[in-house]
Amino acid sequence: MTNDIRSKSMDPACQEMLRACEKSGLETAWDRLEKQQPQCGFGELGVCCRNCNMGPCRIDPFGEGASEGVCGATADIIVARNLLRSIAAGAAAHSDHGRDVAHAFKLIVEGKAPSYGIKDQEKLDRLMKEYGVDSPALLAAAILAEFGKQDGPIQFTRRVPPQRLELWKKLGIDPRGVDREIVECMHRTHIGVDNDYVNLILHGLRTSISDGWGGSMIATELQDVIFGTPKPIFSEANMGVLDPEKVNIIVHGHEPLLSEMIVAAASDPEMIELARNEGAKGINLAGICCTANEALMRQGVPIAGNFLSQELIMATGAVEAMVVDVQCIMPALGPLASCFHTKLISTSPKAKFPGAVHMEFHEDTAQETAKEIVRTAVKNFRNRDPSKVQIPDIKTQCMAGFSVEAIVSALGGSLDPLIEAIKNGSIRGIGAVVGCNNPKITQDFGHIGMVRELIKNNVLVLTTGCNAQACAKAGLLQPEAAEKAGEGLKAVCQALGVPPVLHMGSCVDISRILVAAAALANALGVDISDLPAAGAAPEWMSEKAVSIGAYVVSSGVFTVLGTIPPVLGSKAVADLLTSGAKDVVGACFAVEPDPVKAAGLMIEHIDSQRRKLGLA
């Protein structure tokens, strides 16, 4: 049993809770994955098409049965269409998040969202200049217009080095508008439209660019304007941040529009007084997934766990309310909450859950709703059953808050010291390690195995999302973690007082990594594809990750995936993604489930890039 639990998660807190769940018969994602075994081979290869009702059709990968769907679609066409739909879904998720933030910004500017304000006037001024407008209202209109634009350009795409922009234009993948590209994915994959796998995939790249350099970047930039641009901040990570004597509220999901208000409401003296009256010592807030990252980066709210921790955190029996908005929230939480006193509170009109209490959140009444949610949690404290409470006594200190602005400021005002360190070899290169958890890989093992190997080899790691949280839990986000880095990286980190792994935020904040990459390339006068840099998503599972992978590669960064994408049913598509793309966008994918070997591929790539740049 012990071995079995170790193969599920390398996080000791999760291991403890997995044992507890097993004892009390609570089912988790790992159990459900087991029940799904064996998973459908057609699905794993991506050769199943359900796009029209002549189907469903499947291609026999062994060549004996059908080699075409009813319409004549081959494995190449079906795999490419399915991939395009995944990119569309991922880009839609990020960009719709961006739209919500842009819409909130508009309401703030119009004075219709009194709960919110402007925290970073300097960034607001910079964005107005970038857009060539002279009022916040015009900026709001211009940014919201990015979504419905028909002929482009999306302003932030102009942040890329000129060579990259020229390449995108030449390939016809400079996006014309955020929504247009996503809609066109759905059109092209409809029966009888785009049946050329190269043409399909090129549009996938265009769509993903409208996410990374569009929707996601809009989300990041405007969240910074509204809530403040992150600065280095210390906090803690893992389930030990739950307080047995306080009302524990977990924020889970993705958008800071909600969590920032909950943070404010939880520190309201009226609410704290109420908590004391209910017999609690106060109110304790912690987060899961990217909501946690957003709240950590700006408010220092501790991380309770990453994606696969969500059920286990609820199973501690110490959570009064788990407040969720959108994305990566398991529907399993509803039935699980019914085993405890925990209230699962859904807040987005887009995302309702069986077994949840729905307290809908709107910008104009945000503060009141947040207080109501906190009040509900506080009143639930008395219902906690102490006999069911088990909080693993495990937490780790972490340092986060590394926006590009914060990194530049830590470097003394420019990127020059970083460039110098890369040139002289003390920093070998940059590894962007991001992405989800996936129970197909031991939780956090893919992340930590890779990151440790990278920093040991003097690769500075930039991280977001669930990887950042895995690193936080494993102690890699402490300045002391520099000890685990190679001599060159260690010296740089110690001189600056920063960890060798820089937490840059949530999944939409991968846009910060893009901005950093563009700035580095511009400073060196090269394209992004010339940088000694590589990306990775060791435990990816979501469609958002597919879009991310596509825009990172489109931007010119070699990317290693730790779980196999459903494309291997078409040799042509697989070859295009893993080698052909290199001749098109200057970067490609690799698939390597072993995290140390995957890190090896990244280091090999970084070294070859260094040689091309004439660096030793």
Next chain:
Amino acid sequence: MIAMEENKEIFVRLERCMGCRSCEMACAIEHSDSKNLYTAIAEKPVPVRLLYVEKAEGRNVPMICRHCEDAPCVAVCRTGALVQNSLTGVVERIEENCMGCWMCAMICPYGVVGRKTGVRMAVKCDRCKDRDIPACVQACPTGALVYATQREFMEMMRKEAAARIAREARALARA
């Protein structure tokens, strides 16, 4: 040959078959060199499946070797390429003996004798000699394929039928 009572067979519950062909895929993978989906699809010769999901009279029917008692394929095999294991009842194949005369294919009442890719050689279900549970049974997501002794299978079917009858009787009593 003594067919042992405790020998397990692959039974089919027709009403449960969704036609997903997961059994066919699992079978081909099991009979590949690498036994791994992602590499099996690139193997030469291409691995073949040894059971077949047919659509007939509007129903999905997984067709799989029954390993018949006194199997006709064994009886007609002139080269000793097919032999019936006297303990397990499984009709086994000795590949090097097969000369591709197709007598077995002509006599099989179920049409489940296949052909090895690229060569004149018969292949058929070996009930996954390296596994405790045949790959097709393990892959079936709905339990349409059941690996059990005849007694166990009948007991299962009988209990299901009994439950159905009991429910119907209760409903009648209420009405």
